[in-house]
Amino acid sequence: MALFIGLMSGTSADGIDVVLVDFTKNKPFQIIATYMEPWTKADQDLINNLCSTKNTDLRNIGLLGNTYARTAARAINKLLKAVNIGAERVTAIASHGQTIRHEPHLGYSMQIANNALLATLTKIDVVADFRSMDIALGGQGAPVVPIFHNEILRSPNSNRFIVNIGGISNVSALIPNHDVIGFDTGPGNTMLDLMARNLLGQPHDTNGDVARKGKIHYEVIDVFLKEPYFELKPPKSTGRELFNGDFLNRCQFFQTFSIEDKFATITELTALTIIDGINALQYRGEIFLCGGGIHNTFLVERIKEHAITKGHRYVGLINELGVDPDYIEALAFAWLGYKFVNAEKIDMKNVTGASKPAIYGCLYPHP
Numbered sequence: 001m002a003l004f005i006g007l008m009s010g011t012s013a014d015g016i017d018v019v020l021v022d023f024t025k026n027k028p029f030q031i032i033a034t035y036m037e038p039w040t041k042a043d044q045d046l047i048n049n050l051c052s053t054k055n056t057d058l059r060n061i062g063l064l065g066n067t068y069a070r071t072a073a074r075a076i077n078k079l080l081k082a083v084n085i086g087a088e089r090v091t092a093i094a095s096h097g098q099t100i101r102h103e104p105h106l107g108y109s110m111q112i113a114n115n116a117l118l119a120t121l122t123k124i125d126v127v128a129d130f131r132s133m134d135i136a137l138g139g140q141g142a143p144v145v146p147i148f149h150n151e152i153l154r155s156p157n158s159n160r161f162i163v164n165i166g167g168i169s170n171v172s173a174l175i176p177n178h179d180v181i182g183f184d185t186g187p188g189n190t191m192l193d194l195m196a197r198n199l200l201g202q203p204h205d206t207n208g209d210v211a212r213k214g215k216i217h218y219e220v221i222d223v224f225l226k227e228p229y230f231e232l233k234p235p236k237s238t239g240r241e242l243f244n245g246d247f248l249n250r251c252q253f254f255q256t257f258s259i260e261d262k263f264a265t266i267t268e269l270t271a272l273t274i275i276d277g278i279n280a281l282q283y284r285g286e287i288f289l290c291g292g293g294i295h296n297t298f299l300v301e302r303i304k305e306h307a308i309t310k311g312h313r314y315v316g317l318i319n320e321l322g323v324d325p326d327y328i329e330a331l332a333f334a335w336l337g338y339k340f341v342n343a344e345k346i347d348m349k350n351v352t353g354a355s356k357p358a359i360y361g362c363l364y365p366h367p
Helices: 041-050 058-083 115-122 132-136 146-153 190-200 206-212 218-224 252-256 259-279 297-309 328-341
Strands: 003-009 015-022 030-038 090-103 108-112 126-128 160-165 168-174 181-187 286-290 314-317 362-364
Touching: 003 058, 003 328, 015 058, 015 328, 030 058, 041 058, 041 090, 058 090, 058 108, 058 115, 090 115, 090 328, 108 132, 115 126, 115 362, 126 328, 146 160, 146 168, 146 181, 146 328, 160 259, 168 259, 181 190, 181 259, 190 259, 206 259, 206 297, 218 252, 218 259, 259 297, 286 297, 297 314
Parallel strands: 003 090, 090 126, 160 286, 286 314
Antiparallel strands: 003 015, 015 030, 090 108, 126 362, 160 168, 168 181
8 A cells, every 4th residue: 555645724724634545556546534624713713814915923824834733633643543544554644734825926835834743743754845846947836736637537538627616716627638727717715705704703605595695796796807817818826815805895886785795796706707717718518616615505506507508518516526526635635745755747837837847845754
């Protein structure tokens, strides 16, 4: 067995997803176990504050790194105990960390994690920092997962689009006889969750129930769609630095809406920008959804409506392809950890714009 653990904590800051995978060579990979360790309310508040460009605090960055390591270690120990596997049997942990800033146009993307502490607490080598090399090679540093989608989900006969709806939405375009294309389409859960915290006192609009009761204001959506990011051609990536409260404040009329209308309008904006982002590639086909946004049933319904209306033949969830939609990002990072350990270069040119293939990650050996 070649056991690897993948860790992912996305911009929605729900918790740390953990997946244990067997990547034995010359065999299909096998998921052994999955687990999600939720962030506490205090941890979520810290992450969300640090993600605001107005609240950068070096002390809190350091504390979050320690918290990430301890929370991830606790989750890993629970998972390994549940399947009765000792830490000595795991080759490496692939740790994404917690993104608090993503500004590739300034030459950096910041994922917080005290990976040395994580290696010490788990007694397992840690592979981390999967974005810096990409940015050093002129890439966007994100999204990283399309190259993995291409590895396991490509169809020889059908155009497939894998849409991950995290805090930010990204798409992997898997077109037969064409290199994979991947990019961020724009907002996913991030602005909806921001409004839920501020207007509902809740982490999410559960099932999109609030949005479902509201009216969609297309005249306001037209204002939001003037954001230049939506017109950029891939490779491109974005984050909370753009899609945040300041973005929502661009349209004063939006502030006069009822809570229900605000949620309905931003849900529609999210769905539209996902499908319009795909359609800008001039291909149509099958769309499979994954990520936390799939639990917002109203958002999924709006995506399906726009996809079918605009020429796609099918929209479903990625579990139809045999992959858990909640853990595919953690699985992708486990795969990146496997690639690093085996010194295999990854070509991200058509996803991030990196100038040449490279080995992604760096190693924190356990003491």
